[in-house]
Amino acid sequence: MTKVTLQRLSKVYPGGVRAVDAVDLEVESGEFVVLVGPSGCGKSTTLRMVAGLEEISGGTLTIGDRVVNEVPARDRDIAMVFQSYALYPHLTVSENLAFGLERRRTHRSLLRRLLSRDYRGAAQREAEEVRAKVQRAAATLGIEPLLRRKPGALSGGQRQRVAVGRALVREPKVFLFDEPLSNLDAKLRVEMRAEIKELHRKTGATMLYVTHDQEEAMTLGDRLVVMRDGVVQQCASPREVYARPANRFVAEFVGTPAMNFITGRVELSGADARFDSPAGSFDLPPELARAAQASGPWHLGVRPDTLRVAPAGGASDERAAGAPGQASASVTLDAELRLVEDLGDRVDLRLVLRDGSRWIARRPSSERPALGAVSVVLDLGAAHLFKD
């Protein structure tokens, strides 16, 4: 069981491009941490620095009790699953699984095997151990029938399993996953996601996982690290990141469909606050009023599944242009329903507000308002305010 600590870890490429900027992260022993963010946010670079595949420009990386900044990749006792699987095409599945173990065998000298009986015995015991470990890993992942095949004769899902097996068989201190499911189709991705989670539960190993898919991140991680431009935006449990995003970027990135926003001005007067925007004006409830620390431009965000859509004029809540000083838990804005997207058990309603903002409301498929003018009801209790 091993803890991984990143202290102000940075990567600056020649030419001054700062790919990772002073990342602080503590991955507890046995924890499953997911680095998530859009392409180019520095998540893979961070992972590669942990793996030893990328030189560290600044900061300290500790695996267990040892600072490993200068330790070569092979001596860090970590295993990595690559996006492209990186299986050796000229070796069979069994040889692929055994490759790392063979390199770590201590009794490999052919000459000494010929000359010394003891040495030969030790070498045979080692070989037996390698075989047993390969068999165990293959059994865990259900790839025993594939052991004699070469990677070229495997499907994408099977290759992915072998790639995980190659990491598993080494029994490393830390597992690293670099977008391992990106090349799989949607159905297989969901299946493999569950298998990786199950593997984590079984092994209890420390795992660091990189993905750009926020759904994958939410379902897999004990903790998410949301990154942007090489900087950590938020590091918290999936629930926390979803419910209390640290900033607008996190709010927009996490959740499908993305959070809806309107931009307006918050005017504070004592404990009360009023939100004014071209889409509508209304008083903010006390918790949002407290969140708005200063008057000025703010973004109000609401999740698509917290919105209700009613026929125009049909909502009985406070109108957006309602009387000042009467904060309500919900508020109604005028909008135009442009499109209804049927997703089977639910519908996505595509709306345009008065100020031109494009919103999505996610509702049960039984709710299917007519296209045209509608009222959108915001639950302000579930809304968020962001400065930028």
Added chain:
Amino acid sequence: MQRKAKQRFALALLIVGAALMLFPLWWMLVVSLETPARAGAATAGAGLMQLWPSDPQWHNYPDALAEVGTRRWDGFLDALANSIVITTLVVIATVLSSSLVAYALSRIDFRGRGVLFAVMLGTMMLPPQVTMIPLFLLFRSLGWVDSILPLIVPAFFGNAFFIFMYRQFMAQVPEALVEAARLDGCGHLEIWRRVMLPLCRPVSAITAVFTFIFVWNDFLGPLIYLHSEEKATLAIALNSFRNQYGGLEDVQYLMAVSLVTMLPCILLFFGAQRAFVEGLGKGAVKG
């Protein structure tokens, strides 16, 4: 219909081309099995060639081979052994050294890599005649003349053309494979030996075949460096034999020895044909 006609035309063209290419080989074979009189007449154009000799003189082969060099049989066997030793060592050395240099040029990031690569390519522009005398002087000062060392040792320093070919191939191997090997505990030498070299099999096949054919048939190198008869290669022995039996009356012997000399190259080419064609394709197109 039109496609079929095109295919037939292409096939006919290929057959005619192949026949033209095979004609000298067939001619050599037939002449090597003829009686002295008929062989001489065929060479002088005085008699009609038969598709196959009516009375093949198989004893021409042992008779001819026994007469290579000044010592009966030994001349041929020595030359054969010398050719095999030199060719085998040069082929192994060229494959290993060229692929190792190419690995460094394609996978290790070091200062001046581009310049070194350009300089190496530049050596391909130098005709061998330019370096012949300086090299001879160098090897003479080392005391290597009349030994096989000048023919073998340079092969351990790589061949610019094959390094280029290996490098192009290795550049296409995904970086993730190399990184996976690093995480699996391999250093550069092990990555080269256990990952790159097996993946470069088609290029190694081409390198081996080209090198084999070149070294086996090389006349100038052994002529310059090997002076004793017992150190001569087959190419040198064949040349001496030609001086001895080049006349019209013994041409069947010359053809017999020539055919035996060529045989390994022909067999190797047919044997490695698949890997050869595959390798040429792979070197050019992203695989």
